[in-house]
Amino acid sequence: MxxxxxxxxxxxxxxxxxxxxxxxxxxxxxxxxxxxARYARSQGQTRVSFGLTDxxxxxxxxxxxxxxxxxxxxxxxxxxxxxSQDGRLIVWxxxxxxxxxxxxxxxxxVMTCAFSPSGQSVACGGLDSMxxxxxxxxxxxxxxxxxxxxxxxxxxxxxSSCQYVPDEDTHLITAxxxxxxxxxxxxxxxxxxxxxxxxxxxxxxxxxxxxxxGSNSRMFISGSCDSTARLxxxxxxxxxxxxxHGHEGDVNTVKFFPDGHRFGSGSDDxxxxxFDIRTGHQLQEYNQQHDDNEAPHVTxxxxxxxxxxxxxxxxxxxxYVWDTLLAEVVLNLGKLQNSHDSRISCLGLSADGSALCTxxxxxxxxxxxxxxxxxxx
Amino acid sequence: xxxxxxxxxxxxxxxxxxxxxxxxxxxxxxELSRAQMLEREIGFLDEELKSLESIPPASRxxxxxxxxxxxxxxxxxxxxxxxxxxWRFWKWFCGACCFDFSCICCRGCxxxxxxxxxxxxxxxxSCGNPCRNxxxxxxxxxxxxxxxxxxxxxxxLNCCCCCVPKRPCxxxxxxxxxxxxxxxxxxxxxxxxxxxxxxxCYYCM
Numbered sequence: 001m002x003x004x005x006x007x008x009x010x011x012x013x014x015x016x017x018x019x020x021x022x023x024x025x026x027x028x029x030x031x032x033x034x035x036x037a038r039y040a041r042s043q044g045q046t047r048v049s050f051g052l053t054d055x056x057x058x059x060x061x062x063x064x065x066x067x068x069x070x071x072x073x074x075x076x077x078x079x080x081x082x083x084s085q086d087g088r089l090i091v092w093x094x095x096x097x098x099x100x101x102x103x104x105x106x107x108x109x110v111m112t113c114a115f116s117p118s119g120q121s122v123a124c125g126g127l128d129s130m131x132x133x134x135x136x137x138x139x140x141x142x143x144x145x146x147x148x149x150x151x152x153x154x155x156x157x158x159x160s161s162c163q164y165v166p167d168e169d170t171h172l173i174t175a176x177x178x179x180x181x182x183x184x185x186x187x188x189x190x191x192x193x194x195x196x197x198x199x200x201x202x203x204x205x206x207x208x209x210x211x212x213x214g215s216n217s218r219m220f221i222s223g224s225c226d227s228t229a230r231l232x233x234x235x236x237x238x239x240x241x242x243x244x245h246g247h248e249g250d251v252n253t254v255k256f257f258p259d260g261h262r263f264g265s266g267s268d269d270x271x272x273x274x275f276d277i278r279t280g281h282q283l284q285e286y287n288q289q290h291d292d293n294e295a296p297h298v299t300x301x302x303x304x305x306x307x308x309x310x311x312x313x314x315x316x317x318x319x320y321v322w323d324t325l326l327a328e329v330v331l332n333l334g335k336l337q338n339s340h341d342s343r344i345s346c347l348g349l350s351a352d353g354s355a356l357c358t359x360x361x362x363x364x365x366x367x368x369x370x371x372x373x374x375x376x377x
Numbered sequence: 378x379x380x381x382x383x384x385x386x387x388x389x390x391x392x393x394x395x396x397x398x399x400x401x402x403x404x405x406x407x408e409l410s411r412a413q414m415l416e417r418e419i420g421f422l423d424e425e426l427k428s429l430e431s432i433p434p435a436s437r438x439x440x441x442x443x444x445x446x447x448x449x450x451x452x453x454x455x456x457x458x459x460x461x462x463x464w465r466f467w468k469w470f471c472g473a474c475c476f477d478f479s480c481i482c483c484r485g486c487x488x489x490x491x492x493x494x495x496x497x498x499x500x501x502x503s504c505g506n507p508c509r510n511x512x513x514x515x516x517x518x519x520x521x522x523x524x525x526x527x528x529x530x531x532x533x534l535n536c537c538c539c540c541v542p543k544r545p546c547x548x549x550x551x552x553x554x555x556x557x558x559x560x561x562x563x564x565x566x567x568x569x570x571x572x573x574x575x576x577x578c579y580y581c582m
Contacts (some may be wrong), residue, residue, distance in 0.1 A: 001405075001411070003404050003408055006408035006409055006412055007408055009408075010411050010412040011410055013415035013416050014415055016419050017415055017418050017422065020419060020426065024422060024426055026428065027426065027429050031429065031432060031435060032435045033434045033435055033436050034434075034436045034439055035439060036439045036443065038439075039436060039439035040439075043564055044444070044545060045447075049455065050455060091455060093541045148379065154401060158499075199410070200470050201418065201421065213405070242425075257442075259441070261438075261441070264431065276435070279432045279433065279438060280425075280434070281432075281435040283442060304451050304452075304454070305451050305452060305453075306445075306446050306450065306451035307442070307449070307450075308446045308447075308451055309451070309453060324442075325442075325446055325447075326442060343391065353452045354452040354453065356453070362419070370452060370453050370455070
């Protein structure tokens, strides 16, 4: 076949793909008989009500000298690791605000960090296209720096996001600007599986975020600049299980819903969405109307333990607390006392769900906890 | 190139050789790969279209979401307010002293509390003792995130071992780095040792 004939074949296939995508979109619309908010209202649900002192900033973690880009809690104890433009990882005791480790990175351009399930190691990645692992119990070198215990190299683009596989200190998943996600065996430093890429079906632009299902660690979601989120099964790297369309801009952040059957996403289109992984339906859109044309982008999201609250950080410093059932904003942490002065770049909930940590371009992290009243048992 | 002259028996002159254009192998492979990827995508989309015939509508998933959410407790969601008389005094006392009525401090309640602003100093980590700086009873105010502690009163006799500073009930210090010289006036206190710790002070780096 000549190049010209191949180009024609390619064009014809592209047209068929677009036509099929449109048919899929129309068919899905017919199945969207309601959304979560309409259903919840029909059941008489009332919105969550927060008083001014119900969710308060009870700690400000100061120490970074540059923008905070990423943070992660330990699965068990109250420690946080954060990554910053200043080229360091800091490990904090969230209760006391003390720093237990300050790790100077070989490559200052870090974008993501994660705590291992045991809390013994941290991982980070960034513009060096590698994922570096540090054992927190290692001896420091003569300069007082913690040595890198393992380097995971193989990506052909920046590492935008990383997460350890739950309950496995030896495996983690990275997302990359090379349009792939990779499952790594940390013990050997080798890639176990590559999801997407040049010769496999997958994302068609940079992958920005990854979230592993806490109920079934074989499944994970990725979010990409191609405006889609994709569900992957780690046993099948050749193609995504499902692709979720709907967003109209880069999908910057994805996070599984606590029940493991749904996930949330946040995008440059200013919206968060809730998708069902089994059916592919978009169950809800979380979109705050803005007077001006430019809606701030969603940078990071997290669900509360019950899933009733969706925390969403935005580029304008807002941190909305959404009532996920009624799709209403019930609180804006960005307008509370002691809030951040700049963009919220990352956020995450502690393992037991009693505290939220936000990280910001103002170089601080803040811990938010419930300061109100509860039913006494 | 000049025309070649031939006599009558000579074969007709051939056109002058032309330089050959470079082979399009790289472009061909790329185009073939792209076409194959799209054709594969067509197969996946066809599969998905067929699967929609048997997928339930969104309302079923919405119901599942609502049931899950309403059936689970959430530490961050306010519920029914119930204040005991004895707590109201502490709430008023701490609120009056703290100059910041957004902070709630009460002794002996099972709430997760925030530290009053005026007690925001290291000495107030000592549970139960008045702050040496401001004299206000130190609040048992750290949100204790351990699942063991969630409903326990911080620093009561049944304190959990995530309290700071460590109580007698707590495991021994496992910090291996307390060779203890201060690096700079802003010391990092190692929470497990109660000593000035020897890792570099972050402010000086």
